[in-house]
């Protein structure tokens with residue numbers, strides 16, 4: 001099988017590595033020539049543990065190649081995975097313009113049978129559109145099949161998730177496509193669910209929306225815990241011991257972010273609205289998520305009686321650890337609010353780099369200690385292990401005031417208080 005992956009972002013590149021590791025020969029295609037040239041040199045254009053080593057390894061095995069020549073690439077391959085972005089439109093719906101462009105390019109360049117598989121997260125009914133876009137841009141009629149194969153990897157754990165998925169969902173009306181996809185994934189050893197394209201598309205949104213719901217639930221509950229004097233960590237621990245509930249996605253914090261949850265929940269709400277159907281639970285998930293970030297920030301505001309001319313250290317910019325992805329990160333909402341309220345902010349993140357207006361009142365520091373120098377408070381926004389490993393007794397002496405707002409409940413509250421910090425976590429921590 002000659003496999004082409006279109007879009008070499010987080011999903012496309014991880015997919016390429018996973019297939020290469022399974023022994024398939026893959027080509028990655030991207031219109032961004034900078035990314036293509038970096039990948040060809042064995043340099044990953046984003047941060048994801050283990051992926052760069054895999055890239056170097058499979059450039060050597062010859063299992064992977066990269067190109068930006070879409071016409072030649074489409075002609076030379078018969079199995080095509082689409083992994084382009086589907087960001088939010090201003091009204092919350094999914095922007096399918098990248099997908100449409102790719103479908104048109106496939107239709108235009110087809111020179112024989114192709115199996116086109118969409119991995120991008122898309123609203124129900126999109127695969128039917130993809131088939132129409134391919135059909136309508138063909139120069140000469142060619143046969144093809146389409147399938148939906150949503151991706152469930154988590155940034156920060158992408159390679160492990162891609163190599164050891166919990167399940168593979170294949171949505172197609174074509175027996176031939178189903179057989180080819182089963183063969184492709186044969187060595188995975190996980191359940192494969194064969195279903196309709198529409199069901200596959202909804203499974204992806206429904207899964208992300210459910211996980212986001214768990215997060216907003218525990219976050220809203222954490223506010224009640226603050227009132228009741230009950231630890232949310234203990235409550236979550238007790239809940240998670242129930243096998244029907246589980247521990248994952250029950251960590252109270254400053255809210256979810258990233259390139260998927262906010263956009264996917266919003267897109268699902270939009271789909272429901274279009275059909276006059278009610279998904280009010282998800283509207284609440286989004287509003288709790290917004291207010292949770294401000295709820296945690298408010299703890300710092302109260303402690304300092306306002307942010308004006310205060311020096312705040314913000315630790316962690318990415319929406320979660322082990323990635324450099326800052327898309328929709330709650331840290332950025334916090335930073336924005338602090339700057340608007342005239343704080344001076346020193347930020348640190350082990351991998352992500354900010355490019356803000358340099359005249360504004362902030363500075364990115366290379367090491368956490370530098371950010372903490374003379375700070376009136378530190379706000380922990382991302383649970384990078386580096387931050388719990390800091391020598392906090394020393395940090396106390398370099399800070400102006402020993403105020404910690406632990407937005408991820410990652411430090412030991414008792415220990416911090418015993419060191420003399422005024423420590424506030426989320427949910428009576």
Ligand SMILES: NC(=O)c1ccc[n+]([C@@H]2O[C@H](COP(=O)([O-])OP(=O)(O)OC[C@H]3O[C@@H](n4cnc5c(N)ncnc54)[C@H](O)[C@@H]3O)[C@@H](O)[C@H]2O)c1
Pocket residue numbers: 006007008009010011012029030031032035070083084085086098101102119120121122151152153154155259260
């Ligand atoms: N990032 C995640 O954790 C994740 C997880 C599961 C699903 N998804 C979904 O997968 C899709 C891709 O996400 P991502 O994070 O990898 O996006 P991304 O923005 O990192 O990558 C998309 C890539 O597509 C390329 N591209 C755009 N138009 C192209 C074209 N015409 N031809 C070739 N390349 C083109 C871009 O240059 C970019 O490199 C989205 O729908 C997303 O919702 C993402």
